[in-house]
Amino acid sequence: MKSELTVDTARSKKKDTFFAKLWEQRAWVLMSFPFIVYVIIFRYLPIGGWIMAFQNYWPARSIFDQTWVGFENFRMLFQDPVFFQVLRNTIVISAIKLTLGMFFAILLALALNEVRNLRFKKITQTISYLPYFISWVVAANLVRDLLATDGIINEILMALNIVDKPIMFLGVPELFWWVLGFSHVWKQIGWDAIVYLAAMTSINPNLYEAAMIDGASRLQRIRHITLPSLRPTIVILLILNIGQLMNAGFEQVYLLQNGRVIEYARIFEIFELDFGLKMMRYSFATAVGIFRSVVSIVLVLSANYIAKRLDQERLF
Numbered sequence: 001m002k003s004e005l006t007v008d009t010a011r012s013k014k015k016d017t018f019f020a021k022l023w024e025q026r027a028w029v030l031m032s033f034p035f036i037v038y039v040i041i042f043r044y045l046p047i048g049g050w051i052m053a054f055q056n057y058w059p060a061r062s063i064f065d066q067t068w069v070g071f072e073n074f075r076m077l078f079q080d081p082v083f084f085q086v087l088r089n090t091i092v093i094s095a096i097k098l099t100l101g102m103f104f105a106i107l108l109a110l111a112l113n114e115v116r117n118l119r120f121k122k123i124t125q126t127i128s129y130l131p132y133f134i135s136w137v138v139a140a141n142l143v144r145d146l147l148a149t150d151g152i153i154n155e156i157l158m159a160l161n162i163v164d165k166p167i168m169f170l171g172v173p174e175l176f177w178w179v180l181g182f183s184h185v186w187k188q189i190g191w192d193a194i195v196y197l198a199a200m201t202s203i204n205p206n207l208y209e210a211a212m213i214d215g216a217s218r219l220q221r222i223r224h225i226t227l228p229s230l231r232p233t234i235v236i237l238l239i240l241n242i243g244q245l246m247n248a249g250f251e252q253v254y255l256l257q258n259g260r261v262i263e264y265a266r267i268f269e270i271f272e273l274d275f276g277l278k279m280m281r282y283s284f285a286t287a288v289g290i291f292r293s294v295v296s297i298v299l300v301l302s303a304n305y306i307a308k309r310l311d312q313e314r315l316f
Contacts, residue, residue, distance in 0.1 A: 049063075049286065050286060050289075050290055051063065052066075052282060052283050052286040053073050053074070053283055053286040053287040053289075053290050054068060054069065054070060054071070054073070054283075055067060055068055055069060055283055056068075056069050056072075056283055057282045057283040057286075059282070069283070073283050073284050073286070073287035074287050074291070076284060076287075077284065077287050077288060077291060080275070082266065082271070082275075085263060085266065086266050086267060086268055086271045087268075089248070089264060089265065089266055089267050090245070090246060090248045090267040090268050091245055091246075092177060093177055093180055093181075093248040093249070093253070093267060094244065094245040094246070094247070094248045094249075095245065096177055096178065096180070096181040097180065097181050097184045097185075097248070097249065098241050098242075098244075098245070099181075100181045100182065100184070100185050101184060101185055101188055101189070101192060101241075102192070102234070102237070102238065102241070104185050104189050105188070105189050105192035105193045105195075105196060106193075106196055106230070106234070108128060108189055108190070108193040109193040109196035109197045109200065110196075110222055110226060112124060112125055112193065112197060113197060113200050113226065114218060114222075125190065125193075125194075125197075127190075128189060128190030128193065129189075129190025129191045129193070129194065130190070131186060131187045131188075131190065132187060132188060132190060132191040134187070135251075136187075136251040136252050136255055137251075137255065139183070139187055139252075140251075140252065140255035140256050143179070143183045143256065144170065144256070147169040147170055147179065149166035149167075149168055150166070153169070154166040154167060170256060170258060170260075170261065171258065171260045171261065172260075172261075173260065173261045173263060173264045174264075176256075176257075176261040176264045176265060177264060179256065180248075180249070180252060180253060180256065183252065183256070184249065184252065195233065195237065196230060196233060196234075199229070199230055199233040200226065200229070200230070202229075203225065203226065203229045207225050208221055208225060211224070211225060231312070231313070232312075232313035235307055235312045235313045235314070236313055236314075236315065238303070239300060239303045239304055239307060239314065239315055240300075240315075242299050242300065242303040243296050243297075243299050243300035243303070244296070245296070245299055246268060246292040246293075246295050246296045246299075247268075247269070247292070247296075248267040248268070248269070250267070250269035250270065253265055253267055253269075253270065254269075254270060254273075257270070268288060268292050271288060272285045272288045272289065273285075276288060300315070304316065
């Protein structure tokens with residue numbers, strides 16, 4: 001009897017503590033409320049539409065008055081002749097963008113962190129993240145103009161005698177993935193570097209002072225102080241980005257693709273559009289979306305598990 005009272009008392013105190021903290025942080029709760037509503041409406045409620053993947057959906061009927069086909073749409077997906085091509089393109093493009101994006105963002109953050117002229121540092125940082133606010137509709141046209149046969153990139157290469165004739169960058173399939181990768185870096189690098197710069201502000205300045213007294217060079221301080229301090233941030237962002245490997249960036253690829261490189265440009269989002277929605281195969285497009293979501297969840301859980309096994313920072 002006494003033990004039951006003790007448990008009830010502990011639960012009551014825990015509940016009171018929870019509501020007390022909730023009341024103390026009511027301003028933050030109210031500020032986060034619109035985002036919670038947004039996620040519920042636009043992220044969780046649409047999951048109910050996944051039922052279409054197991055039907056032969058037709059818009060003229062109610063979703064509960066459709067023909068059930070089970071896993072037929074998934075069977076057609078895995079047996080589609082271009083499925084493995086789409087899977088290859090999506091993973092490779094995402095991997096290139098992830099690798100280049102993280103590498104150059106960390107490099108830029110390290111460079112800006114070493115700049116002592118605050119005015120120059122602020123100007124450089126502002127210039128670097130301005131492209132992030134440009135839509136891909138505009139950015140894609142800029143990339144096309146820069147990489148055109150009469151664009152500035154070809155003119156520089158020819159002026160330096162690196163090439164004899166202009167290169168059609170967007171017309172060479174083998175180059176298309178790298179065009180996507182570096183154009184992604186150009187657009188995202190400044191914004192991504194902000195996260196690493198913010199993490200660097202939490203590093204104890206005494207560590208740098210002690211290293212300077214011991215005679216450590218600037219590169220040694222970066223190697224032995226800055227990078228180890230950034231490791232938790234890098235690991236967390238890496239886990240999150242691995243979960244996005246099935247999202248190669250629809251707008252960028254769709255706006256830069258053309259008939260010459262379609263075999264290297266067809267990713268899952270474009271596959272859903274061309275072979276699903278445009279052909280009114282809504283159930284098939286839903287099945288593709290479910291496949292992408294399931295694979296993304298598996299990737300995040302796997303990356304988080306590996307980080308846990310290696311005793312690194314993790315999401316949970």
